Amino acid sequence: MIIKPRVRGFMCVTTHPVGCEANVGQQIDYVKAQGPIPNGPKRVLVIGASTGYGLASRISAAFGAGASTLGIFFEKEGTEKKPGTAGWYNSAAFHKFAEAEGIYAKSINGDAFSDAIKEKTIAEIKADLGQVDLVVYSLASPRRQHPKTGEVFNSTLKPIGKDVTQRGVNTDKETIENFTLVAANEDEINNTVAVMGGEDWQMWIDALDEAGVLADGAKTTAYTYLGDKLTWDIYWHGTIGAAKKDLDKRVINIREKLARTGGDARVSVLKAVVTQASSAIPVMPLYLALLFKAMKADGSHEGCIEQVYGLFKNSLYGDAPIKDEEGRLRADGLEMRPEIQAAVAQMWDDVTTENLLATTDFAGYKREFLRLFGFEIDGVDYDADVDPVVEINNMA
Numbered sequence: 001m002i003i004k005p006r007v008r009g010f011m012c013v014t015t016h017p018v019g020c021e022a023n024v025g026q027q028i029d030y031v032k033a034q035g036p037i038p039n040g041p042k043r044v045l046v047i048g049a050s051t052g053y054g055l056a057s058r059i060s061a062a063f064g065a066g067a068s069t070l071g072i073f074f075e076k077e078g079t080e081k082k083p084g085t086a087g088w089y090n091s092a093a094f095h096k097f098a099e100a101e102g103i104y105a106k107s108i109n110g111d112a113f114s115d116a117i118k119e120k121t122i123a124e125i126k127a128d129l130g131q132v133d134l135v136v137y138s139l140a141s142p143r144r145q146h147p148k149t150g151e152v153f154n155s156t157l158k159p160i161g162k163d164v165t166q167r168g169v170n171t172d173k174e175t176i177e178n179f180t181l182v183a184a185n186e187d188e189i190n191n192t193v194a195v196m197g198g199e200d201w202q203m204w205i206d207a208l209d210e211a212g213v214l215a216d217g218a219k220t221t222a223y224t225y226l227g228d229k230l231t232w233d234i235y236w237h238g239t240i241g242a243a244k245k246d247l248d249k250r251v252i253n254i255r256e257k258l259a260r261t262g263g264d265a266r267v268s269v270l271k272a273v274v275t276q277a278s279s280a281i282p283v284m285p286l287y288l289a290l291l292f293k294a295m296k297a298d299g300s301h302e303g304c305i306e307q308v309y310g311l312f313k314n315s316l317y318g319d320a321p322i323k324d325e326e327g328r329l330r331a332d333g334l335e336m337r338p339e340i341q342a343a344v345a346q347m348w349d350d351v352t353t354e355n356l357l358a359t360t361d362f363a364g365y366k367r368e369f370l371r372l373f374g375f376e377i378d379g380v381d382y383d384a385d386v387d388p389v390v391e392i393n394n395m396a
């Protein structure tokens with residue numbers, strides 16, 4: 001099959017297995033070039049391990065610290081007629097590269113919110129690893145079925161308390177438009193917290209702890225985004241922000257539990273990057289196009305792998321973790337610099353449909369977006385025939 005990108009809104013419905021493999025290979029090369037993470041983790045569970053920040057976490061642990069990794073994700077494999085999801089191909093590639101270096105990797109494909117997948121994970125840890133010393137929680141999902149009540153919650157990306165009108169880019173038409181988002185009602189807020197808040201993280205840690213598969217000194221982290229004034233209406237002060245504030249609440253309990261055996265739990269703040277999750281958030285494509293412009297101009301541009309490798313080395317396993325007053329680990333310092341935010345704000349006022357490509361790095365945004373699906377990767381022959389059916393070695 002010859003596979004070309006087919007973009008529909010904030011999704012690309014096709015994916016390229018060879019491009020995804022090259023993408024994973026480049027992230028591994030980055031980590032190897034940076035060198036080992038001293039005192040890094042050795043047995044790591046990554047929940048949401050197939051794309052974005054979770055994949056970068058798995059790569060940093062395995063290739064930065066030589067860790068055995070168990071990855072949980074929810075992906076579709078390809079068939080003769082239809083490519084699989086990017087996360088499927090990324091994981092197949094990760095396994096291949098890890099195996100080639102004798103690094104243990106196993107993966108479980110299924111709904112991480114369910115009790116069944118938690119039980120299966122515990123059984124795999126017991127059988128192969130004994131215990132884990134790091135649990136990375138990196139799920140991003142639009143829905144969650146509650147494991148105890150069976151209720152299905154859908155998340156929304158809306159402001160709270162007021163309607164918000166903000167300029168954004170229509171990514172299909174490549175035009176600048178005003179987007180109005182209507183304030184969420186109480187149910188929408190609660191449902192978003194149920195999906196993206198900390199309850200499931202807590203359930204995971206409770207289940208792992210009860211099963212005795214958390215090593216003494218085990219750590220866990222869940223990822224969050226804070227942003228600055230420009231995105232607050234939609235993000236931090238909106239429904240997704242309410243869910244992220246729930247992580248900040250829940251982490252206290254989780255930390256107390258792990259502290260009993262010398263461990264720790266932290267929410268880690270990462271910068272805005274292009275992922276399948278972030279491209280679905282209104283305003284984010286324009287914010288990212290402007291942020292890339294500002295950060296590339298001063299040489300501080302970073303993607304998932306740079307962020308997570310830095311988080312592991314400096315904060316999760318560093319001697320002097322970068323922490324804020326709330327006790328969160330911070331890797332978003334470069335994005336939050338006042339001069340970067342001011343530059344983004346200025347460009348936001350100036351951008352029009354006509355000057356979109358000159359004022360912003362929308363071209364860079366689009367490239368990053370297509371790369372998520374295995375396209376736009378240098379050295380990949382997109383006219384060549386590829387087999388969409390790719391096995392993941394060592395699936396549980």
Ligand SMILES: NC(=O)c1ccc[n+]([C@@H]2O[C@H](COP(=O)([O-])OP(=O)(O)OC[C@H]3O[C@@H](n4cnc5c(N)ncnc54)[C@H](O)[C@@H]3O)[C@@H](O)[C@H]2O)c1
Binds near residue numbers: 074087110138272
């Ligand atoms: N993208 C950003 O700009 C950004 C910035 C800061 C923090 N974060 C946070 O990082 C975390 C990861 O987000 P991302 O942007 O890397 O998203 P992503 O969409 O790239 O990754 C989501 C992962 O979750 C998995 N997943 C989704 N639903 C699942 C389910 N039911 N069961 C099992 N696995 C499931 C997917 O397979 C994938 O591995 C989120 O908490 C997000 O809020 C993202």
